[in-house]
Amino acid sequence: MAPQFYNDNANELAQQYLSKSFEEVHQSWSEFLPGIIKNPHARILDLGAGSGRDAKYIAQLAIQTHRDKNNTQVFAVEPADMLAELGARQTSGLKVKWLTDSLPALSIITKQEVSFDLILLSAVWMHIPISDRARSIRKLANLLKPGGKLVISLRHGQTDEERQTRKMHNVCADELKSLAAGVGLFTLLETAKEADKLGRNHVSWQTVVLQMPDDGTGAFPFIRHVALNDGKSATHKLALLRVLLRIADGHAGAVLRREGDRVILPVGLIALYWCHQYKDLIDTHKIFQTPNKSPNMGFMKANGWHKLTHRTASDYCIGNLFTGDDAIALHKTITSAVSNIKTMPCRFITQPNSHQPVFEVASKTVKAKDSIFLDLQTLAQWGEFSLPEATWLAFNRYACWIEPVLVSEWVKTMASYAGNSHYKSPEKQYHLHQALNWLEPKRTTTEVRNRFDQLKEVLPAQEQIRCVWSQKSLKQKYDIDHSMPFARWPNNDLWNLLPTDSKINNQKSDRLPTEQKLKQAKASIQHWWQIAWLDDTNILTNQSAFLKSVKPAALLKNEQRQRFFAEANIALPGLSSDNSSVDDLFEALMMQRGRLKEMQQLADW
Known part of the structure; x- marks a missing residue:
């Protein structure tokens, strides 16, 4: 034209x-x-x-x-x-x-x-x-x-x-x-x-x-084939598929670009979530991930993984800051994970009746530093990961059907390894299912509740915090609501957690707010975001005791603002990695509401 x-x-x-x-x-x-x-x-x-x-x-x-x-x-x-x-x-x-x-x-x-x-x-x-x-x-x-x-x-x-x-x-x-x-x-x-x-x-x-036929592009049966039928000398293939599914389902903003019929993601994000899901399986639950007698896997190095045993899976999430020796160890851990992903599952997951790899990694060397803030721009330093657009869309659209297949097969695979023989009986495999939970219970609403209580003490009377949905003043009993229901789309990001009247929250339950209701609440939601996470105040936030001991409140506040936008920009569709506009964020939230409605047919509230 x-x-x-x-x-x-x-x-x-x-x-x-x-x-x-x-x-x-x-x-x-x-x-x-x-x-x-x-x-x-x-x-x-x-x-x-x-x-x-x-x-x-x-x-x-x-x-x-x-x-x-x-x-x-x-x-x-x-x-x-x-x-x-x-x-x-x-x-x-x-x-x-x-x-x-x-x-x-x-x-x-x-x-x-x-x-x-x-x-x-x-x-x-x-x-x-x-x-x-x-x-x-x-x-x-x-x-x-x-x-x-x-x-x-x-x-x-x-x-x-x-x-x-x-x-x-x-x-x-x-x-x-x-x-x-x-x-x-x-x-x-x-x-x-x-x-x-x-x-x-x-x-x-x-x-x-x-x-378009109702059964889509053929990507869904391909994913199912890799999960159920492909040879698995370790859990690498299942781990990679689950990481990709979690990113496609929860991080629409992670796509760097598209080239032809392929989607390009930051390979550092793949590696971070690779470590996230293996962390508790290996360090906490001591569950073997290979048939070998050694619990060690290729990416678990003495100068990386093993220097971070005091960390938890929830630390390996977007918006977190690592400093000092921990930052250097995390750099090395991500580098090792990128290498392991490239040489193991990416090499062996191939197109049907072909030696052509489905997934490709173009990795880069990253020098370890004593500070690392986990956001899209940082994780893009390790290079790029590409996959077919049809596969990405299948993960995106059918996540709620694919994940149970992956988890079930992962449990069966782990139970078959000699090192996990005490989990062989079906009645003991519930523990393996529990160990594969993606989010830890502690990363729920506690942090936001603490923030609410801090603000309630210091805000002037005329600025009482109100329920974002009903405008009722929240004086005593209140809840922290996931605006996009957690039961249907697990997301504990700061932008998704909102102060709500307890009665209203019970009425909402796991339903999805209508487009009209979300629009009506726009000013209230944006006001909460502003006073809780974005305003330039000196109120101390609920950060770790270590950070509080070495950093002034103003610096903590800046990190919190960084985290708020880092989480939103990668979770919601259509946002740039450096977005700092709450209006653009809200528009992306509206878009995500529509995607969830379409993909999961959730009941309206």
Whole structure:
């Protein structure tokens, strides 16, 4: 596409597009639309949204269908800024989010970490060069939900001038269907060529509707095969799969970028969580992870792992600070873990019937220092880890189904090792299940409760802390609520823990706040974030006794602010690693609410 042409002629083109209604232009496939809109939480992408005609129609249809229970989201993507500006005016007041992006990369949309029930490409495909079409269809397929539909209108016929000024190319339905079949989409509808609605004799149109099968891309059965059937001389493969699942499910912001059909993550984060999950298994529970008689594994070095036996698994989490000898030992531990991941599971997990590795590591040498703050930027120093986008999406979408498979197989594998023979009987394997808990009980709401109690003592009377959901004053009995329910999405980050009236918290239980309720609580939530973690005060925070003994309160406060944003920026979708905006954070929280609703079908509150 040539955005310059569309910007230069934006007003004329917008009038032309708006002269025809949605029903006139899309009559051939509109029979599918009511079934999609029937879902009050549908997510729709209008790619090449132009003047906003189609986005407006779909958003209004959703309102008519669901009225005040409408949670449909429409994303309108338009690469020509002037057209997008006119389109945004058309959809003003409707639930339409406008973004500037384009195929084949779609980097902005992809960063949102969301998937769609419907993707509409109206008069777009002819702008994509043949060389970019395979990559484009892969990207579109990866953005579809299982069962989602992709509607592409094909323009046949261009003048030489249109080819030059508007960057148009020939299109072919058979070529499109072949590309779609290669990424697992099937053809639901292919219309005959129809006359141009604007009366241009040299132009005709054809519509192809493609659909993603409900069983997805084949990544899910592949993951299941590695977990259940692949040879396991140690628990390395299961450990890597579980780490990737936990990052995909809980850290949407961890993606550094996408290249082609691969997702790039910081390998330091993989290594940190590798150590996190092995820490209690090995140091606390003394459970063997290989058939060997030695409990030592390749990444457990004398100058690294074994100098940190006084640390717990919860120390190996985003937002924590290590100093002195502990920092140097952690540097060496992460380096050893990166090496072990690269040479063991990444080397031996290969594509079916192939020696081609599924996962790749490009590691870097990192010099040990006497201070390490665990955030995305720090962990990216060790290099990069890449995996197929389809595998990443399977972890992301099916985490609640995949994790029990991984944990169950890990328990069976550990019980089969000679060093763990006392756990062989099924009735004793509950201990192995317990040892595989990802989060320790102590990393729950205690720290936030302590912070609440500190603030209650020092804040002036007119600044009483109130329930974020009901605005009731919290004087005596209160709870700390996980805004995104912990039972469904285990997350003890500071941004997710909010002071709440006990009665209100009981009513909310494990339900997900509606979009409307979350929006209504925005000011209260942001106020709590500000006074508890971000304001420049000298109130001591609930840090370790060691830190308090060597650091002034102002420095502790800065570290706490760092931790707050480090946790949020990696957990929530669409945030940059250096984000420090609570408004952007709240928008990402809204997006995460939508993702959880879609993936887990949680009950609304």
